[in-house]
Amino acid sequence: MDNRIRVPPIELRWLLCPFCGAKTVLFDNTANCHGVHIKCTRGCKQVFEIKIRNGEQVHS
Template sequence: MKRLKKPPLVRKWYYCPYCHTKIAVYDNTAKAAGVYIKCRTCKKEVEIRI
């Protein structure tokens, strides 16, 4: 059975706190802690906390 209605997902950008580059996309169902992404612009590791 196909889902006719999509859940209302709101997508947002996660910005690097150092250089404000967009580094990840998340939606409003996301929960994250202890996830690290290395920013390609400033080469710093950023912990994703949502």
């Protein structure tokens, strides 16, 4: 009998800047986040809010 705890497979994804499409932050498929603001470190330098619901980036 296998008594180990089942762990969902973790898949890492990139959060994309909504202005220029640059990869900014890594998150996994179990993440939930809102209310965190970051500045794009690539070309556009825009500040935007990170919105992740059920492991998917929410576009506003």
